[in-house]
Amino acid sequence: MSNRKYIKSLLLGMSVMMTILIAIQIYITVYVLKHNEMLPRILSCTALILDIIILAVFFVSSRINADVDSMAYTDVTGINNKLAYQNHINRLNNADDTFLVGVIMLDLNNLKRVNDTLGHEMGDRYIESFSAILAGMQNERISAYRIGGDEFCVILEKTNAVEIHQILDSLERKINVYNEKNNIKISYAKGCEISTREHYYLMEELTKRADSRMYENKRLMKGKRLDGRRLNV
Template identity: 35%
Template sequence: MTAFKEQYSKEIQNQEIKSNKRTLKGFMWLFGLLFMIWLFTMEGLFVVDAHIMTMAFIITAAVCVPVAIIGIRNKLGAGWIKYYFLISICAVSGIVAALLSFHATFVYVLPLLFAIQYKNKKILWFTYILDIVVMAFSMLFGFYYGLCDLNVILASNHTREWYIENSMNGYLTMQMYENPVANILIYGEVPRAGILLVFTVMLKYTIMSCHDDEVRIAELTYRMDTDGLTGIASKDKFDDLAQKYYPYVKHVSVIFWDIDNLKNINDEYGHDAGNKAVQVLAAIMFGKTTERIKAFRYGSDEFIMIVENPDATETQTIIETVRKDLAGENLGFDISATVGCATGKGNEINKLVKMADALMYNNKIQNKGDSNA
């Protein structure tokens, strides 16, 4: 189970890197959208104050620059990256909402959508809290410097300050709050925060469901791919690779191992001793594995090692080091293993296994259990 936890943690790290890459793509889409809106505004296609739109675009671009630098340098594995990205997207959503007001009401949802892909409740709640804090400042800033909500009624594109100035000149006769901060926080912030809360809770349930499913699938996959006694890859895993992977490898060497006299060890010293012998050989073989070298438990006392594209002496070197390490084990009883080896094309992997098995069997007969075959 320790090996499973290590494998699962490694997979979680890989998924986080993938999520960071998707977040970067999201930033690109958002920046591209704002750029297009800015261009259309400059051309007069959108009824938005050009100065305000330009300000929103420039500030957003400034926030996106460090994000782009991180993406270019491909430093996406650090744990702090996701938090920086989420803080940045909250900042961008706050800026856009503050300056564009009713044109960007749903922008506050974006940080939550970015956060959900990390499939972590803590990250989701972190983003929600940050989002509502940013929303409070955004609404206050937008009230004074962003597009005024009166534009919805009057079909204009002015700020609050413009309406105040014109009302003083007699163009508008309506009462305005001298201190609107409380009204904004109570009647604007609270309802939106409540809506985002419901949205966040539903996303949390989605995360929990996805996470539980992924853990179950990962554990089932691990159990299917891993031999329970030794912790190395199982025969099922080998059969899967023999069908889907090794046929596309140019050359492979198959090293077939069989523990000598395992039945006698079980009878004389007990099954725990026999299991220990199996585990020791598996551990030695696993210590030789790399990206190109894999070890599998093929049967009760049978193991195979697959070497991808071996050089002239690599296979023999592996055999010698495994035998040397096995001879150095002090288990309270003698342990040895007979070996057979076959090399050929990857698309003949099953044929090579049979050849290596046959050679191992012949060596066992000729040497009567001597592992010097």
Template identity: 40%
Template sequence: MLNREIRSDRKNKNIIGMIQSCLILILVLLIIMIMVQITRLQGTARVINYAGLVRGDTQRMVKLEITGSRSDELIKYLDDILSGLRYQDGHYDLVKLHDKEYQDKLQVQSDYWEKLKKEIEAVRSGGYENTDIVNMSEIYFHMADETVFAAENYSEKIAVKIRTIELLSALNMLCLVILVIMQTLAAMKMAMKNKLLEQRAYTDAHTGLPNKSACEALLRDQDMIIEPTACIMFDLNNLKTVNDTMGHSAGDRLIMNFSRLLRSVIPDKDFVGRYGGDEFMAVIYHTDKTEIGELLQSLSREKDRLNSNEDQIPIDYACGWAHSTDEGTCTLQMLLDKADSYMYENKKLCKKRNLCSR
């Protein structure tokens, strides 16, 4: 069940990772789009400014022509601006707005500008009284206003696009934050499940003690023992008899009772594990031989107390122990091997004398 959950979590993690990658790609594209739109907006502001200048300078030019003051330079200046607005050329760094309404208005204004220039020639040759320059200039001013208004509309459209992209970017980043939180929670959940799996891998399901794998992992340490340490091996003498006469459920209860006995007497700081079916081991740290003797006596007294209960399945065990000070330079495995040897000697004595002592 736990393995299936972990596989499911990994699959979900992969899906979240793919979604996150897509969101990051979308965010990059949105940022690029914002940069493009901002660039367009900056160019649009310059176009609006110069489109407004055309209107004002045309008014000034018409007044000069009516009063008889020619201004060819001003006409050339207006020609350059209109050309820059239409074709993105000239000396004013103007951009061409890709908006149909604006381009249509600008085309109409540019065409009428050519008519207005012809009318100016007529004013120069015959005086403004015999021309329609005033009326045409008013029409042209209105056209210029419409062109500016179209450019402003285009600018507002870009601003709306930017606000929309910003909103989408904010939502995208919110989704990314949520995914990061989900990934963090999923990673924490995965770590907890992996830890639980690891605990299960090294925990005896029946007794709750460290299992054989945990015992072997402890014994793989090849460092020489420095602090005074003792190893004790235990073997239940009557497990097979209980299994044969009372059933395996009774044998399981016996194993459970013995594991509780060991754990209740041996200090929590020390290691107690189930080494095999009916074998248990203990590692007692920072101890001397006197303390080990007292510990084994306490274990024997507690065993006798439990066996005095009528409904208790009798606990009978053989044990052997070895202390690092007796063995000289040794590893934990070497110390346990010596304890195991003593335990088998004790087991033989138990069979002969029906008692359990070293």
């Protein structure tokens, strides 16, 4: 059973438990009102224990619900997933305001080569390492997403061309630092676009233009491949 299904089953069980406990609590309260008498000590203790258990179950279920919501929008690598990306795209489109929104499309090179040469476990590590670097660059205006097997997107709000290129330069520096310390060298293609007053795009066109530039960059890099002698871990 997947973690998500397990958590949903757990939440269902906790909901049933809470319903039963509340029903017992109501029964005790009705009993007191009906008989107009002091509860025996054992019933008083039971009522107190039930109150504590109900509060505990409510607190735990609230935390689990929050975790489930987070899991729904998080990729297995820990970065935002495609559903979160689509929600962000829809929000910007629905607001009908993509002015100064920038998009950076990124595509990892050589993933198949890593998988075929070193195995899928190392391929997963290759993806996770790149995801972690992107995740570390996020803030309240910059969001990073994994939208495919080796495809990523960064969405920037209230940005400009200078900042976008600063982000790309920062990413390149971080990748260079990573590559100096690791045998498997990260390589990626990139493309970007920004919506301005002079060139205003809604998200579909904005992402298409960034994607097109990324593939053009990838074509220029086509001859570059990981050196097989450097793939030893």
